[in-house]
Amino acid sequence: MEYKLTFKEYNKALKQDKLLGLKCNDCGMYTCPPMMVCHHCAGTNLEIVEMAGTGKIVSFTTSYIGSEGREGELPITIVMVELDEGPWIFGNLIDIDHRTITMDLIGKKVKLGHKVFPGDKYSAGDAARPVFSFA
Amino acid sequence: MRKVVVLGGGHSKFCFNSPKTSVEMLSEVAMDAIIESNLTPKDIQAINVGNVLGDFSEGQGMVQSFFANDIGCFNVPANRFEAACASGSIAIRDAFIWVASGYYDIVLVGGVERATAMGTPLATRTFAMYGDSRYEYPAGFTFPAAFALLAHLYSDKYKIPLPRLKKMMAAVSVQSHEYGMLNPNAQIQKLLTKADVLNSFMVTTPIQLHDACPFSDGAAAIVLASEDAAKKLTDKPVYIKGIGQASSGKLSSQYRYLPRLRARELAAEQAYKMAGLTPRDIDVCELHDCFSIAALIAAEGLGFFEYGTAGEAWERGETRLGGKIPINMSGGLKSKGHPVAATGLSQAYELTRQLRGQMADQGRQVDGAKYALQDTLGGDGVLVSIIYANQ
Numbered sequence: 001m002e003y004k005l006t007f008k009e010y011n012k013a014l015k016q017d018k019l020l021g022l023k024c025n026d027c028g029m030y031t032c033p034p035m036m037v038c039h040h041c042a043g044t045n046l047e048i049v050e051m052a053g054t055g056k057i058v059s060f061t062t063s064y065i066g067s068e069g070r071e072g073e074l075p076i077t078i079v080m081v082e083l084d085e086g087p088w089i090f091g092n093l094i095d096i097d098h099r100t101i102t103m104d105l106i107g108k109k110v111k112l113g114h115k116v117f118p119g120d121k122y123s124a125g126d127a128a129r130p131v132f133s134f135a
Numbered sequence: 136m137r138k139v140v141v142l143g144g145g146h147s148k149f150c151f152n153s154p155k156t157s158v159e160m161l162s163e164v165a166m167d168a169i170i171e172s173n174l175t176p177k178d179i180q181a182i183n184v185g186n187v188l189g190d191f192s193e194g195q196g197m198v199q200s201f202f203a204n205d206i207g208c209f210n211v212p213a214n215r216f217e218a219a220c221a222s223g224s225i226a227i228r229d230a231f232i233w234v235a236s237g238y239y240d241i242v243l244v245g246g247v248e249r250a251t252a253m254g255t256p257l258a259t260r261t262f263a264m265y266g267d268s269r270y271e272y273p274a275g276f277t278f279p280a281a282f283a284l285l286a287h288l289y290s291d292k293y294k295i296p297l298p299r300l301k302k303m304m305a306a307v308s309v310q311s312h313e314y315g316m317l318n319p320n321a322q323i324q325k326l327l328t329k330a331d332v333l334n335s336f337m338v339t340t341p342i343q344l345h346d347a348c349p350f351s352d353g354a355a356a357i358v359l360a361s362e363d364a365a366k367k368l369t370d371k372p373v374y375i376k377g378i379g380q381a382s383s384g385k386l387s388s389q390y391r392y393l394p395r396l397r398a399r400e401l402a403a404e405q406a407y408k409m410a411g412l413t414p415r416d417i418d419v420c421e422l423h424d425c426f427s428i429a430a431l432i433a434a435e436g437l438g439f440f441e442y443g444t445a446g447e448a449w450e451r452g453e454t455r456l457g458g459k460i461p462i463n464m465s466g467g468l469k470s471k472g473h474p475v476a477a478t479g480l481s482q483a484y485e486l487t488r489q490l491r492g493q494m495a496d497q498g499r500q501v502d503g504a505k506y507a508l509q510d511t512l513g514g515d516g517v518l519v520s521i522i523y524a525n526q
Contacts, residue, residue, distance in 0.1 A: 011269075033270040033385075035384075039388060058291075058390075059284040059285070059287045059288045059291070060287060060340075061280050061283035061287065061342075063279070063280050063283075063339035064336075064337055064338060065255075065277070065279065065339065066259065067259045067263050068256035068257045068259065068260040069260070071256070073275060078274055078280050078284065078339075080386075080390075087388075088388075088390035089387055090270065090271045090274045090276065091274050092274050101340070103287065103290065103291065106287065117272075117274075120260075122260070122264070123268065123272070127269055127272075128273070129274040
C-alpha cells in the first residue's frame with residue numbers, strides 16, 4: 001500500500017508556502033504532517049487537502065544550544081502550533097525579539113510561511129519547515 | 136509463564152571521557168554481574184544489549200557480539216536493542232519474556248554508551264535523531280527543546296505560573312544531587328542549591344543547565360534466570376513481577392494528551408496489572424528524569440501524584456527517603472548520569488539492591504522495601520515500566 005501523501009510531496013508544497021495534510025473521508029478529521037493512515041481512526045480513506053496555514057501557539061521555547069552544523073541559527077524560537085483544523089505542528093516563530101517572549105505568547109494567532117533546512121550529511125536531503133508570523 | 140529472577144548485577148562509575156572502550160566498559164560490568172550471580176560465562180545462554188550510539192561515538196556497531204567474545208561467552212547468541220534512552224529497558228523486558236516463556240534459563244542483559252566521546256555538538260545532533268527527522272528536526276528539534284515545550288505546556292495547562300514551576304523544577308534537581316552524593320557510581324557528586332539551578336546557563340527556555348542531565352559514559356548489566364535455576368544460585372531472589380511497554384509517534388502527534396505522555400501511562404498500567412499492584416504499593420521508584428520537568432510528568436503518569444501536583448510533592452519532601460514514595464535514590468539521571476542505553480540497566484541494578492536491603496551502607500536504603508518500579512523513556516516515543524519484588 002502506498003502513501004497518499006509522501007514527505008517528498010509535502011516538502012515540495014511547503015516550499016511554496018502550501019501546507020498539505022490529509023482529510024479522512026470516514027471520520028472527517030485531519031492529519032498533518034501526513035501519515036499512512038488517519039491519525040484519529042486509522043482509516044485509509046484519505047484525501048489530500050491544503051490546510052489553511054493558520055492557527056494558535058500552544059507552546060514555545062527559545063533555544064540557545066543546537067545541533068552540530070546549526071549553530072548559526074541560534075537563538076531559535078521553536079513553537080508548537082494548533083492548526084485551525086485541529087492537528088499540532090512544529091515550526092519556528094519569526095517577527096519577535098526572543099528576549100521579549102513570555103508565557104503570553106501562548107494563544108497568539110499565527111500564519112504560516114516556510115524556511116528550508118538545507119540538510120546535513122545525516123539527513124538525506126533538505127526539508128522545509130513551517131515558519132510562523134503573527135496573523 | 137515462569138517466574139523470572141534478577142540474580143547479580145554490575146555497574147560502572149558513570150563519567151565524562153571514559154578511558155575505556157564500550158566493549159571494555161560492557162565486558163567489565165557483565166563479568167561482575169556473572170560472578171555475583173555465582174555463574175561463569177559458559178552458563179550464559181543468550182545476551183541482550185542496549186546500545187544506541189556506538190557507531191557515531193566509536194565507529195563501533197554490533198557491540199554485543201564483540202563484547203560477548205571478549206568475556207568468553209563464545210558463540211552465544213547476542214542481540215542489540217535500540218529505543219534511544221529506553222534501549223536497556225527494552226532489552227530487559229525482552230529477556231524477561233524469553234526466560235518466562237521457557238526458551239532460556241539464564242540470560243545476560245547489558246547496556247553501554249560512550250556518548251561524551253562525540254563532544255556536545257555531535258552528541259546533540261545524534262540525540263536529536265530520536266525525534267522525527269523529517270517533520271520536527273528541521274525546526275530545530277532537540278530533546279532539551281522538546282521538554283522545554285512540555286514545561287511551558289505544563290505551566291499553561293495546570294495554571295502554575297512559570298516562576299513557581301521553575302522553583303518546583305529546581306527542587307527536583309536539588310534532591311537528585313543530594314542522593315547522588317551518596318552513590319559512589321554517580322557522575323556528578325556535588326550539592327546544588329535552588330539558586331545554583333536558577334542561575335545556571337539557559338539552554339532552551341525555560342530549561343536551564345541544571346534542569347538537564349549530563350552527557351555520560353558508562354555501562355551496567357544484570358543476569359536474569361528462571362526461578363528454578365535461581366534457587367541454586369541465590370537465597371535473596373528479586374522477581375520481575377510486571378512489565379509494560381508502549382510506543383508513540385512524533386511529539387506533535389501526541390497533542391491530545393500532552394504534557395502527559397500516554398505511552399507511559401499505558402506501559403505503567405500493563406505493569407501494575409500484571410503484578411497485581413497499584414501505585415500505592417510501590418516502595419521505591421527510579422524514574423526517567425532526563426530533565427527536571429520530565430520527573431514531574433513521570434511521577435504523575437506513574438500514578439504517584441495527581442496531575443499538576445508533583446512539583447509540590449517534591450517540595451514537601453514526599454519523594455525523599457522516608458517520604459510517601461522515595462524517587463531516584465540513586466541521584467537519578469541528573470546526578471548519577473545518563474549513558475543512554477545503560478540507564479535502564481542502572482535503574483534495575485539500583486532497585487534490585489534496594490529490594491535486597493544492600494543500600495544501608497550508602498545511607499540511601501528504603502527500609503523494608505518490597506516493591507520497586509522502574510520507568511524509562513526513550514526519545515519521545517518508547518516507554519517501559521518494570522516492577523520488581525523481593526517475594
